[in-house]
Amino acid sequence: MSKKHRVTLHEVAEHAGVSTSTVSLVIRNNPRISEATRKKVFDSIDTLGYVYDRVAANLRSQSTGIVGVIVTDIANKFISEFLIGAQNTLEQAGYTVLLGTTFASVSKQDKLLSTMIEHRVDGLILNPASKSTEKTVERINNLPIPIVLANRELDDANCDYVGIDYVKGAYIAVKHLLEKGHKRIAYLGGIKSSSTWIERMRGFQLAYEKAELKLDESLIIDGPPTREGGFDAVSKVLQNGNPPTAIFCFSDLVASGVLQGLALHKLTPGVDIDIVGFDNIPDSEIYHPPLTTVSSFPRSIGNKSATILYEKMTKSSPEKQRIILQPELIIRETS
Amino acid sequence: MSKKHRVTLHEVAEHAGVSTSTVSLVIRNNPRISEATRKKVFDSIDTLGYVYDRVAANLRSQSTGIVGVIVTDIANKFISEFLIGAQNTLEQAGYTVLLGTTFASVSKQDKLLSTMIEHRVDGLILNPASKSTEKTVERINNLPIPIVLANRELDDANCDYVGIDYVKGAYIAVKHLLEKGHKRIAYLGGIKSSSTWIERMRGFQLAYEKAELKLDESLIIDGPPTREGGFDAVSKVLQNGNPPTAIFCFSDLVASGVLQGLALHKLTPGVDIDIVGFDNIPDSEIYHPPLTTVSSFPRSIGNKSATILYEKMTKSSPEKQRIILQPELIIRETS
DNA sequence: CTGAAAGCGCTTACAG
DNA sequence: CTGAAAGCGCTTACAG
Numbered sequence: 001m002s003k004k005h006r007v008t009l010h011e012v013a014e015h016a017g018v019s020t021s022t023v024s025l026v027i028r029n030n031p032r033i034s035e036a037t038r039k040k041v042f043d044s045i046d047t048l049g050y051v052y053d054r055v056a057a058n059l060r061s062q063s064t065g066i067v068g069v070i071v072t073d074i075a076n077k078f079i080s081e082f083l084i085g086a087q088n089t090l091e092q093a094g095y096t097v098l099l100g101t102t103f104a105s106v107s108k109q110d111k112l113l114s115t116m117i118e119h120r121v122d123g124l125i126l127n128p129a130s131k132s133t134e135k136t137v138e139r140i141n142n143l144p145i146p147i148v149l150a151n152r153e154l155d156d157a158n159c160d161y162v163g164i165d166y167v168k169g170a171y172i173a174v175k176h177l178l179e180k181g182h183k184r185i186a187y188l189g190g191i192k193s194s195s196t197w198i199e200r201m202r203g204f205q206l207a208y209e210k211a212e213l214k215l216d217e218s219l220i221i222d223g224p225p226t227r228e229g230g231f232d233a234v235s236k237v238l239q240n241g242n243p244p245t246a247i248f249c250f251s252d253l254v255a256s257g258v259l260q261g262l263a264l265h266k267l268t269p270g271v272d273i274d275i276v277g278f279d280n281i282p283d284s285e286i287y288h289p290p291l292t293t294v295s296s297f298p299r300s301i302g303n304k305s306a307t308i309l310y311e312k313m314t315k316s317s318p319e320k321q322r323i324i325l326q327p328e329l330i331i332r333e334t335s
Numbered sequence: 336m337s338k339k340h341r342v343t344l345h346e347v348a349e350h351a352g353v354s355t356s357t358v359s360l361v362i363r364n365n366p367r368i369s370e371a372t373r374k375k376v377f378d379s380i381d382t383l384g385y386v387y388d389r390v391a392a393n394l395r396s397q398s399t400g401i402v403g404v405i406v407t408d409i410a411n412k413f414i415s416e417f418l419i420g421a422q423n424t425l426e427q428a429g430y431t432v433l434l435g436t437t438f439a440s441v442s443k444q445d446k447l448l449s450t451m452i453e454h455r456v457d458g459l460i461l462n463p464a465s466k467s468t469e470k471t472v473e474r475i476n477n478l479p480i481p482i483v484l485a486n487r488e489l490d491d492a493n494c495d496y497v498g499i500d501y502v503k504g505a506y507i508a509v510k511h512l513l514e515k516g517h518k519r520i521a522y523l524g525g526i527k528s529s530s531t532w533i534e535r536m537r538g539f540q541l542a543y544e545k546a547e548l549k550l551d552e553s554l555i556i557d558g559p560p561t562r563e564g565g566f567d568a569v570s571k572v573l574q575n576g577n578p579p580t581a582i583f584c585f586s587d588l589v590a591s592g593v594l595q596g597l598a599l600h601k602l603t604p605g606v607d608i609d610i611v612g613f614d615n616i617p618d619s620e621i622y623h624p625p626l627t628t629v630s631s632f633p634r635s636i637g638n639k640s641a642t643i644l645y646e647k648m649t650k651s652s653p654e655k656q657r658i659i660l661q662p663e664l665i666i667r668e669t670s
Numbered sequence: 671c672t673g674a675a676a677g678c679g680c681t682t683a684c685a686g
Numbered sequence: 687c688t689g690a691a692a693g694c695g696c697t698t699a700c701a702g
Contacts, residue, residue, distance in 0.1 A: 006479070008679060019689040024681060034687060051479075054453045055393045056679035060694050064390060066454075075419060080410040087436060096450055099434040101422060115431055118389045119401075144341070144386075227617065256621050282562065286591050288623025343695060354673040359697060369671060391695035395678050673701090681694085686687105 007050040016044035027052060058120065067309065068116035070100040070109065071127040076253060077281035078298045079127065082151065085302020086125055093310050095122070104129045106136060113139065123313045125305050127151045130194035130225075146312035150305045153195045160312065162305045162323045166196055169294040169327035170203025173248050173276040176292075176329055178211045180274060182246040186219040188233040188258060190250030197222065197250065200278070204248065219244050230257025238265055246274040246335070252284040252293055259287055259334075275334040289333035296327050342385040351379035362387060393455065402644065403451035405435040405444065406462040411588060412616035413633045414462065417486065420637020421460055428645050430457070439464045441471060448474065458648045460640050462486045465529035465560075481647035485640045488530045495647065497640045497658045501531055504629040504662035505538025508583050508611040511627075511664055513546045515609060517581040521554040523568040523593060524561075525585030532557065532585065535613070539583065554579050565592025573600055581609035581670070587619040590626055594669075598623075610669040624668035631662050 009027075013020045018037060025033050026041040033041075044050070058064040067090050071079050087097050098121060100112035109129045116124060124147040126140070137157045140147060148160045177185050187204055190197040201220075208215045221236050223229035230249060234257070237244060249255035255277035262269055269275045270289055277284055280295035304323050344362075348355045353372060360368050361376040368376075379385070393399040402425050406414050422432050433456060435447035444464045451459060459482040461475070472492045475482060484496045512520050522539055525532040536555075543550045556571050558564035565584060569592070572579060584590035590612035597604055604610045605624055612619055615630035639658050 006679090010679075020679090021681080021690080022688060025688090028681090032687065037687080052453045053455065053679055055390060055399060055455045056694090057681070058390045058694095059394045059696080060679080060681045062681095062694070074409060075412065075415040077410065080415060084410060084436070096454065097434065099432065101419070118387045119431065120388065120390045227621075256618070260621055283591070283618050286562075286595055286622065288621065341695090345695075355695090356674085356697080357672060360672090363697090367671065372671080388695055391678090392697070393678095394680080395695080395697045397678070397697095671702105675700095676698085678695105678697085682692085684691095685689085 006053065007048045008053075009050070012041065012044050012048055012050050015048055016041045062120075063122055064120045065095055066098050066119065066121045067095045067306075067313075068098045068100060068112075068119075068121040068124045070102060070112050070116070070124065072102050072104045072129055074099075074101055077283065078251070078253075078279045078296070079151075081281075081298035082127070082302040082305075085299035085304075086150075086306045087302070089303045089306035089310070093306075095310075102129045104131070106131050106133060110136065110139075117143070117145065121145065123147065123309045125150055125309055128154055130191045130196070146309060148305045148309045148312070150301055151196070155195070158320070160308050160321045162301050162308065162321075162325075164296040164301065164325045164327050166199035166327075167203040167206070169278060169296065170200035170248065171207050172203075172327070172329045173278065173294050174204050174207035175210070176331070177246045177248065177274055177276060177335065178207055178213070180246070180335065182244075182274060183213060184216060184219060184242065184244045184246070186221070186237050186244035186247045188221050188237060188247055188249050189223055189229045189254030190225050192222040200248075200250065216242075222250075225251055225254060227253055227257040227260070230254035231261045232257075234258040234261035235264075238267075244273070247276070249275065249277045252277040252279045252281045252287075252291060254278075255284070255291055255293070255334075256287060259291075263288075269334040277334075280330055285332070287334075292332045292335040293330050294327045295330050297325050300325055341388065342383045343388075344385070347376065347379050347383055347385050350383055351376045397455075398457055399455050400430055401433050401454065401456045402430045402458045402460065402641075402648075403433045403435060403447075403454075403456040404460045405437060405447050405451070407437050407439045407464055409434075409436055412618065413586070413588075413614045413631070414486075416616075416633035417462070417637040417640075420634035420639075421485075421641045422637070424638045424641035424645070428641075430645075437464045439466070441466050441468060445471065445474075452478070452480065456480065458482065458644045460485055460644055463489055465526045465531070481644060483640045483644045483647070485636055486531070490530070493655070495643050495656045497636050497643065497656075497660075499631040499636065499660045499662050501534035501662075502538040502541065504613060504631065505535035505583065506541050507538075507662070507664045508613065508629050509539050509542035510545070511666070512581045512583065512609055512611060512670065513542055513548070515581070515670065517579075517609060518548060519551060519554060519577065519579045519581070521556070521572050521579035521582045523556050523572060523582055523584050524558055524564045524589030526560065527557040535583075535585065551577075557585075560586055560589055562588055562592035562595070565589035566596045567592075569593040569596035579608070582611070584610065584612045587612040587614040587616045587622075587626060587628055590619070590628070590669075591622060594622055594626075604669040612669075615665055620667070622669075627667045627670040628665050629662045630665050632660050635660055 013023045102109040127150045221233040223233050277291045277293035280293045284291040284293050348358045437444040462485050484494045556568040558568050612626045612628035615628045619626040619628050
């Protein structure tokens, strides 16, 4: 079985007594083929066990129906939800998704971009690694195929973008804590050089300014946007001579590490210290205790990214779009 | 930029003053090209901005370097870890991964199989949907390309398989609960017809038999292997006239729903009722309270699946392999 | 060590 | 409504 050669369109044509052009048109459901011929061809396809060879079709038609989606980490719930959104929309439109995971490595990202372009993807959705360089940006700007950036904006990238309003998200989170009377709020986790970190920082500052309070830089500790990052950051900040009374976390994942660290120090979130996360991943609801967090909408971001890419691939409207979804505060038991 | 035609190998050859055969060999690092020629060609590639067209190469060489991986749900941590394992190994071997998600739908799975075969993937790793039919099995058995099944075994599928010993996993979990003195243990979540459910059931029964106890069928409630499924199942089982004193959950995800449901009924896990999960996903450690669970090794399963597939794709040793990893009990605070 | 020629399996104008 | 011919951009024997 394995070694038997694949039946070709040519053989189908011969078997059905028509030309290859006709078979090709039948396969692609071209309406200008008569019902009788269509049936004849499908019969031959069935009896011969013909399998369409997209590789050949792609070469000839110069388009593959494949869209590359590059993300930083699929094990992150925010990302996997984002992916599901993008994939659903893309598949509905008839595209196949080629997935790449960078694990936040820029060189991995560069390699993936190359591979995907060599595979002639029709378009790309990129959730950029946080340390993406100028070179990456330049490359993205010069890409011969449509691309949409998601979740993280890149400086000087002249690109369509879909993400959420991180400034506002951080702002409403910190404002909430300030209104509860906190004056010393920590900001833990996330890579300081990334746009996602910087924008949250801006929201953080904005809330402090409006409250006419001064923030303490020693309560700001960055690190990897992971559970471990949160754990390490909270351990550090608790050693501060004047520790915080509340913590704003870069993400729910970071918050999960923070909760772990707090438990180790016998501090009860929501009682001894208030915590707010970011993302509203499903698990945040069953953290111990359930986490107050900022809801971003990963599936919607995925959907939107795919929709915009689809427009870029099919229409010839080159106007750039920048879509910013608005976050919401979800108050639970940690604040 | 977008509309400029892609530079072809032919143009590179002309620019470098060699034949296309030579350029082709240079690109693929064939050692029988002299250093001088190689350099000349690479210079031309750089100045012209040539991009290798894998679609054309694939057609001619009749192999794509693409491996299809089909899973039931990427938002599930067990699966995403499995995927990372498979992807790492595959990428190291030079393959590109085409990902498909079935969301446990058999028709989706069939479509994905078709798409991937049409795209001429060199091999497939399939984490089958639980309700896969005989037809699917037959199709898989007749596949013209190498395939490895993972995580869920299919009856009569004459396939290589990598998974863990679910019987033993359930056995050690239930034995642990019995040793703690429990006599009424519930088994919640999971699809009754799936091999993963059935094998856990067998382990469950085995533990009861060895303890010379009789199990109560009314404490066995199946359902979707999700958080919601767990929530619903625990709600049902608590209405039992004679409710269980301990619960064995199909998965950690199910357990998370069970914990939620228990909280609603003001029952404290580990105190009022004991809980054991299955999978040891990272989150289980920070559930409230931290979950006792059975550790399966999703990344290792991914790695192994990829390794076996790689052997099938490259060597001509047709001997079937069936690899069963051994699970471990991780005791935390819910028991 | 390198080149000329054929061909992978489709789709695409074009002709009728 | 259908067919004959060319060609997408590579790789593959084969020759020298």
